[in-house]
Amino acid sequence: MAGNVQYTEDSIKSLDWKEHIRLRPGMYIGKLGDGSAQDDGIYVLVKEILDNSIDEHMMGNGRTIEVKISEHKVEIRDYGRGIPLGKVIDCVSKINTGGKYDSGAFQKSVGLNGVGTKAVNALSEYFLVQSFREGQTKAAQFDKGELIEDHPIGKTSERNGTKIIFSPDSSVFKNYHFIPEYLENQIWNYAFLNSGLTINFNGVKYYSQNGLLDLLDRKVDEDSRRYPTIHLKGNDIEMALTHTNQYGEEYYSFVNGQFTTQGGTHLAAFRESIVKSIREFFKKDFDAADIRQGVVAAIAVRVMEPVFESQTKTKLGSHSVGPDGPTLRTFVNDFVKVELDNYLHKHPDTANAILKRILQSERERKEISGIKKLANERAKKANLHNKKLRDCRVHYDDPKAKEEQKNETMLFITEGDSASGSITKSRNVQTQAVFSLRGKPxxxxxxxxxxxxxxxxFNLLQHALNIEDGIEGLRFRKIVIATDADVDGMHIRLLIMTYFLQFFPDLVKNGHLFILDTPLFRVRNKKETIYCYTDEERQRAIHKLGKTSEITRFKGLGEISPNEFGAFIGEDIRLEPIILNKETKIADLLGFYMGKNTPTRQEFIISRLKVEKDLDLGATVQDNDESEDEKEVA
Known part of the structure; x- marks a missing residue:
């Protein structure tokens, strides 16, 4: 025992349920975050409540769910059976209390641990639960898991069901904001997996007739698709598959309606069985990578008592289908082998299109095999002493690392020695790495x-990320483009984005690419310093600190001292995610911005030109090198 610390009865502490959740939120919701990543905690909170409503629907209770989400408040109302009135408080505040333990009441449901709603309650600064049941209603209000108002049972004319309203705790989820595209994806996934369910989200109806076929229609650009989507359904399994012109592979996997973002047994079996079935159909031993190049596919399975590798249920462990059923791997393999083979025999045009895509991938792979070998040898040598990469200690693909730390891993892609130096000196060496570019790529x-x-x-960047053979081995959860906010910096940003969109679109579509937001101004007086990211924030800071305050305009990342930079990449880091929506056609987007200088692009630029006048800042303006000759605001 180090020092004189005594290990006595007093050292043993027992936390109540809400204290434990608030002390170790990562155990319950994966990670915190501010909402800039699609798996941040605030979306997990929404998911945990929605999962309960979905489970009610799956059991045949309620065909509509109402969802309203504003900047800081979430309201979810279902029309299921409603929580039994005498158990309303217990269901949201007692760990290991819930209906999901009774497998007769909830079969093949998602929430089995009786924890989800309690975690939302404990991590919310406002939480209201209300149940409507057979003409009666019961409500209770909480603050950070603490019961503050217990409403008596009263009469109601409302339909049966449950309503939950909550506001995430802003002291836990710092500077959080909901990104509408992430919420929309979440809602669509529920709709695709539950035919017959309508979700009203902020006044818009989300409904799917054709399940995973609709999902792939939403995800895949019509022009990029090589053949009509294959859509196959069986008992407790559904799949959709197509090939595209893009590089890489893209998969969407689900278990009991749960989006398993990190895959698991069912996805591994699915990828394996696609290769096996196509090899057997064509009676040729094609390379697995050639078969899967350009694949976009989805699989959904329903199993009894799924074993997930964490409370957030993003990765499925291995187990059997039912108490005496086959392993999940065998179940998926058998289904794909029979159904895909039958489909290809019935649709020779599709089979022919698949063959053409495989042969194209094979040709491309052979064309670059020589240079690939040389480049990889060069990269191996560079990795021993890669001057471009300042690595961190924990990595996203490390099975031994803690989930919380893995989720914090990020690679900053910087330009120029000074910017790289500032980030390298101020970063967290456990989870933050830096890759330094030499000028414009x-x-x-x-x-x-x-x-x-x-x-x-490009090759060294590919190796630093470990994405040569797909994104399963990705070493960093977030890839952060950290360039200056000037014209050159913006150009470099576009060139890096082009690299990822052109060759690794699945990495962008899976929400791994971000832009670092850094302050434009520092406003300070003798007592306080405020960093401002927009001109509006600068105006508010001047109003707060007074017109005599000193204003510094930051011109480049390299000019911000490492001590200050630490504040911008620490827990208050601001990241802008790169989001591709359904309307985004990658080929058209890249062609317009990065192709030859067409008249269309010239017109686009000219029509948006703005002339900025010198602004009266109303206070002392200085550059960050403390000279006073720069008063123009970009």
Missing amino acids: LNCFGMTKKVVYENEE
């Missing part, structure tokens, strides 16, 4: 993957 629009191996910088 190559515009790789319209090029084949050969350029990734020919261009040393």
